[in-house]
Amino acid sequence: MATHGADSEVGRLQTVLLHRPGNELKRLTPRNNDRLLFDGIPWVARAQEEHDGFAEALRGRGVEVLYLTDLLAETLASDDARNHAITTALAGLHLGDTLRTYLAHFLADASPAELTDYLTAGIRNDEVRGGFGIVTSLLSHDDFLIDPLPNLLFTRDSSVWVRDRVAVTSLAMPARARETQLTELIYTQHPRFVGTRTVHGWHHEHVEGGDVLLLAPGVIAVGVGERTTPAGVERFARQSFDAGLAHTVLAVPITQERATMHLDTVCTMVDVDKIVMYPNVADSLTAYAVTPTGDGTLTVADAEPFLVAAAKAMEIDTLHQIDTGLDPVTAEREQWDDGNNTLAVAPRVAVAYERNVETNARLEEAGIEVVRIAGSELGSGRGGPRCMSCPVTREPLPVES
Numbered sequence: 001m002a003t004h005g006a007d008s009e010v011g012r013l014q015t016v017l018l019h020r021p022g023n024e025l026k027r028l029t030p031r032n033n034d035r036l037l038f039d040g041i042p043w044v045a046r047a048q049e050e051h052d053g054f055a056e057a058l059r060g061r062g063v064e065v066l067y068l069t070d071l072l073a074e075t076l077a078s079d080d081a082r083n084h085a086i087t088t089a090l091a092g093l094h095l096g097d098t099l100r101t102y103l104a105h106f107l108a109d110a111s112p113a114e115l116t117d118y119l120t121a122g123i124r125n126d127e128v129r130g131g132f133g134i135v136t137s138l139l140s141h142d143d144f145l146i147d148p149l150p151n152l153l154f155t156r157d158s159s160v161w162v163r164d165r166v167a168v169t170s171l172a173m174p175a176r177a178r179e180t181q182l183t184e185l186i187y188t189q190h191p192r193f194v195g196t197r198t199v200h201g202w203h204h205e206h207v208e209g210g211d212v213l214l215l216a217p218g219v220i221a222v223g224v225g226e227r228t229t230p231a232g233v234e235r236f237a238r239q240s241f242d243a244g245l246a247h248t249v250l251a252v253p254i255t256q257e258r259a260t261m262h263l264d265t266v267c268t269m270v271d272v273d274k275i276v277m278y279p280n281v282a283d284s285l286t287a288y289a290v291t292p293t294g295d296g297t298l299t300v301a302d303a304e305p306f307l308v309a310a311a312k313a314m315e316i317d318t319l320h321q322i323d324t325g326l327d328p329v330t331a332e333r334e335q336w337d338d339g340n341n342t343l344a345v346a347p348r349v350a351v352a353y354e355r356n357v358e359t360n361a362r363l364e365e366a367g368i369e370v371v372r373i374a375g376s377e378l379g380s381g382r383g384g385p386r387c388m389s390c391p392v393t394r395e396p397l398p399v400e401s
């Protein structure tokens, strides 16, 4: 088993998990896009081109790019994994036994590549050639029997590596819940990952990877808002302490609304002690430091300004906020377009959407090298370079002497 893991947001990125957008995006219509968490209908071919540009930019920096669908298809070569994937995908109570039995046979006959496509792009009622019964008649022709997963694109949310373990997350929105069945399958059954120890899981309280920031080795910030719940952060903190993954978890309340669905929509680390932050929240963001007591209980400190609590936990003088100095309107526009959602490939080198001209200029003024990528179509799902990537391996940060 290769060694995987990450203990920061900025250690040199070695291996990353991406999902190249595919047929699942072709399922989006003006009637289902809200439910499927897209703000528009992307031009799929262009989204793929943009995504290929993203992957190339990463490879150009020496990063190994893994694709989720490749790993899934390889995983599904095993009968055990296939059976598991089929059973969980068909567990929904909307199917009924007649259709479920038909689909189970149909999917069992599919090749690993075909099955991967069905599991990610879904199956519509009118695409099925058998299993006809009362459910087929009463569902409408465009109802999904297996939901498509257009948000697989945002691999950050469906798993997160902390040190040498991977947390399979628990996604809050029904449109995304099934994603973690796939990441769990990959991490438990793909030959590359067999033996990896996991924490959390889709059956636990909600925690999404976009809320989890590895501020420094041993210090994890977790946003709590639309996606990660208070109970989710409690469970995650306890598990992280028990597994020796962290000594402090900072629970960071964020506004429960779409524009700030995850902590990484308002701030991301760009250096060991530098964070780019949406100016409109910078003054109000707070954190509760959660630490273990040793007897299994948790100590919760009073809320403090986020940057103060973070610096204390990280044992540094100051966590510097890159002051983008933007006026509130420009700041709000660029936040919406994921200007603060950068992916560090090394300390002081960050991938960002080219469209966020002002934020990028401020990053450069602060000494951060910005690797720009196109994202006009990718951005319609509301996610930037950080959301679209799950770091599997980062070089550990050098230990300060």
Ligand SMILES: NC(=[NH2+])NCCC[C@H](N)C(=O)O
Binding pocket: 036, 037, 038, 151, 154, 156, 157, 173, 176, 209, 210, 211, 261, 262, 264, 265, 381, 382, 383, 384, 386, 387
């Ligand atoms: N880590 C993130 N900010 N992910 C963005 C996810 C966007 C996705 N459409 C959703 O609503 O879930």
